[in-house]
Amino acid sequence: xxxxxxxxxxxxxxxxxxxxxxxxxxxxxxxxxxxxxxxxxxxxxxxxxxxxxxxxxxxxxxxxxxxxxxxxxxxxxxxxxxxxxxxxxxxxxxxxxxxxxxxxxxxxxxxxxxxxxxxxxxxxxxxxxxxxxxxxxxxxxxxxxxxxxxxxxxxxxxxxxxxxxxxxxxxxxxxxxxxxxxxxxxxxxxxxxxxxxxxxxxxxxxxxxxxxxxxxxxxxxxxxxxxxxxxxxxxxxxxxxxxxxxxxxxxxxxxxxxxxxxxxxxxxxxxxxxxxxxxxxxxxxxxxxxxxxxxxxxxxxxxxxxxxxxxxxxxxxxxxxxxxxxxxxxxxxxxxxxxxxxxxxxxxxxxxxxxxxxxxxxxxxxxxxxxxxxxxxxxxxxxxxxxxxxxxxxxxxxxxxxxxxxxxxxxxxxxxxxxxxxxxxxxxxxxxxxxxxx
Amino acid sequence: xxxxxxxxxxxxxxxxxxxxxxxxxxxxxxxxxxxxxxxxxxxxxxxxxxxxxxxxxxxxxxxxxxxxxxxxxxxxxxxxxxxxxxxxxxxxxxxxxxxxxxxxxxxxxxxxxxxxxxxxxxxxxxxxxxxxxxxxxxxxxxxxxxxxxxxxxxxxxxxxxxxxxxxxxxxxxxxxxxxxxxxxxxxxxxxxxxxxxxxxxxxxxxxxxxxxxxxxxxxxxxxxxxxxxx
Numbered sequence: 001x002x003x004x005x006x007x008x009x010x011x012x013x014x015x016x017x018x019x020x021x022x023x024x025x026x027x028x029x030x031x032x033x034x035x036x037x038x039x040x041x042x043x044x045x046x047x048x049x050x051x052x053x054x055x056x057x058x059x060x061x062x063x064x065x066x067x068x069x070x071x072x073x074x075x076x077x078x079x080x081x082x083x084x085x086x087x088x089x090x091x092x093x094x095x096x097x098x099x100x101x102x103x104x105x106x107x108x109x110x111x112x113x114x115x116x117x118x119x120x121x122x123x124x125x126x127x128x129x130x131x132x133x134x135x136x137x138x139x140x141x142x143x144x145x146x147x148x149x150x151x152x153x154x155x156x157x158x159x160x161x162x163x164x165x166x167x168x169x170x171x172x173x174x175x176x177x178x179x180x181x182x183x184x185x186x187x188x189x190x191x192x193x194x195x196x197x198x199x200x201x202x203x204x205x206x207x208x209x210x211x212x213x214x215x216x217x218x219x220x221x222x223x224x225x226x227x228x229x230x231x232x233x234x235x236x237x238x239x240x241x242x243x244x245x246x247x248x249x250x251x252x253x254x255x256x257x258x259x260x261x262x263x264x265x266x267x268x269x270x271x272x273x274x275x276x277x278x279x280x281x282x283x284x285x286x287x288x289x290x291x292x293x294x295x296x297x298x299x300x301x302x303x304x305x306x307x308x309x310x311x312x313x314x315x316x317x318x319x320x321x322x323x324x325x326x327x328x329x330x331x332x333x334x335x336x337x338x339x340x341x342x343x344x345x346x347x348x349x350x351x352x353x354x355x356x357x358x359x360x361x362x363x364x365x366x367x368x369x370x371x372x373x374x375x376x377x378x379x380x381x382x383x384x385x386x387x388x389x390x391x392x393x394x395x396x397x398x399x400x401x402x403x404x405x406x407x408x409x410x411x412x413x414x415x416x417x418x419x420x421x422x423x424x425x426x427x428x429x430x431x432x433x434x435x436x437x438x
Numbered sequence: 439x440x441x442x443x444x445x446x447x448x449x450x451x452x453x454x455x456x457x458x459x460x461x462x463x464x465x466x467x468x469x470x471x472x473x474x475x476x477x478x479x480x481x482x483x484x485x486x487x488x489x490x491x492x493x494x495x496x497x498x499x500x501x502x503x504x505x506x507x508x509x510x511x512x513x514x515x516x517x518x519x520x521x522x523x524x525x526x527x528x529x530x531x532x533x534x535x536x537x538x539x540x541x542x543x544x545x546x547x548x549x550x551x552x553x554x555x556x557x558x559x560x561x562x563x564x565x566x567x568x569x570x571x572x573x574x575x576x577x578x579x580x581x582x583x584x585x586x587x588x589x590x591x592x593x594x595x596x597x598x599x600x601x602x603x604x605x606x607x608x609x610x611x612x613x614x615x616x617x618x619x620x621x622x623x624x625x626x627x628x629x630x631x632x633x634x635x636x637x638x639x640x641x642x643x644x645x646x647x648x649x650x651x652x653x654x655x656x657x658x659x660x661x662x663x664x665x666x667x668x
Contacts, residue, residue, distance in 0.1 A: 412439075
């Protein structure tokens with residue numbers, strides 16, 4: 001199955017979303033936007049794709065969605081929600097069945113977005129902040145409510161795109177942005193690949209099939225129980241998948257296969273270095289010597305002993321969703337690479353993309369980094385620099401940190417051991433865990 | 439209660455020791471021994487709850503202190519650390535100035551180093567008897583003000599006080615030099631048998647029974663008066 005997933009990646013990379021590789025994991029190079037979109041689709045994640053208009057933000061997500069969920073491209077287009085100020089709940093989630101309503105019966109006609117496992121919100125930052133809240137629940141739990149009705153998606157993933165700030169954009173609300181697992185940039189592919197893209201017929205797409213698209217839409221519009229409809233949709237996916245296999249000589253993934261892949265990914269353990277490194281990162285992003293933890297409304301002072309660590313450069317506290325994102329995407333990456341467990345390299349590769357949108361850096365620190373020579377957008381660049389910095393610190397004292405964690409286990413299990421001291425927030429947090437319990 | 443370190447259950451832990459830990463532990467051991475020696479001396483000397491400055495008592499206390507410190511492996515830093523401990527009143531339950539000074543002097547006289555500098559200017563207390571019986575070949579520099587009987591019984595060493603002293607400085611000194619950059623109190627040089635005392639500041643009073651040696655104030659010889667000795 002891993003080979004099939006790799007084939008999907010390679011097929012899209014070679015035929016549909018032409019771009020340069022911009023990250024390396026082990027000895028393999030990947031394009032981050034494409035790789036993380038694929039992992040998002042496989043592990044039911046949520047991805048925010050940023051970039052200049054016309055550089056394939058939505059397109060990359062559409063291709064990945066079509067090929068991992070066996071849905072025709074036209075159906076995906078029909079299910080997409082565009083972010084604009086006049087967008088309504090009725091278009092995003094569902095509307096009353098007006099025919100039935102006239103007969104005094106309250107029924108909901110669910111939107112394609114709410115029903116389908118693939119959810120693409122285009123230009124999400126053009127939605128006003130009040131309307132961003134509207135999709136929070138659906139985005140978070142796959143739980144869509146309208147009138148007195150509710151549907152719950154068993155399997156779903158979210159792709160949202162955002163342009164850089166301009167007059168027409170709003171700020172993404174903090175609770176919503178924190179729900180995205182990763183942030184990637186869809187970049188300009190360079191003039192040569194751009195010309196190759198320009199030479200292609202933009203109206204012809206191998207992932208489109210109007211006949212199947214009509215069939216899918218017919219099922220989605222039927223007045224049936226949601227679970228029954230999903231079974232019919234899966235049957236249609238099987239047929240469309242067979243068709244695609246004949247056309248492209250490429251076997252895609254069924255729902256059961258995706259589930260099996262997720263099981264394999266979740267079964268991959270984090271090795272001790274990956275585990276200790278992630279703890280080290282979290283400690284730097286949440287620790288405050290003076291106030292106990294980072295809080296957006298409290299500012300640490302100059303002269304603190306921990307000024308050399310990330311905690312001194314950030315405003316907010318990292319959320320509990322962050323380790324979940326890093327863990328799931330690292331597991332996905334390790335599975336795709338064919339590794340038997342998650343190592344520190346996988347965590348390091350994922351870290352900047354899981355951190356970039358969640359960490360609010362202090363203005364003076366951002367100003368310093370803004371003018372640096374770089375290829376990444378500022379958010380990702382700063383996150384990469386921070387990840388590199390923590391990684392260096394971890395490498396210098398990995399044995400000591402692991403030892404401190406092992407001693408902490410023994411101390412909390414009742415042994416008379418004192419916490420190991422060291423010059424890093426991780427030791428202070430370990431000490432606190434031990435002393436506040438014992 | 440969940441153990442958040444469960445993942446590290448099997449990791450072979452050890453209380454890793456960095457060189458500094460070892461140094462600190464060794465230092466603490468030495469300091470424990472030094473403090474123990476001091477407390478033993480005090481226990482012996484203040485049985486009567488009063489410690490009087492008597493010649494026989496001084497000799498006995500000094501001999502006991504020397505016997506204790508000879509067994510210890512210490513350096514100047516440890517002597518200075520003891521001064522701080524005596525000043526802090528934390529680790530040492532009681533300070534008796536006389537035995538404390540005798541003990542510090544025994545430590546200085548028995549130390550391996552020839553030149554000893556004690557930084558005392560930030561201490562709240564002043565110590566008596568520092569430089570007691572300082573032997574030939576040793577230089578003891580005391581930075582800050584000090585108490586009574588400084589350099590008493592000096593035995594050929596060089597004692598420099600960068601500050602002022604109390605009364606009885608150089609009492610009974612036999613040989614060597616005492617240099618005081620500040621002032622000094624009464625009875626300076628009492629029972630002095632030899633050596634030199636140089637004072638830069640004011641002298642509260644010179645002892646009556648001076649058997650030998652010379653006393654200078656701001657470079658001028660003020661004792662003995664005899665013209666032929668000048």
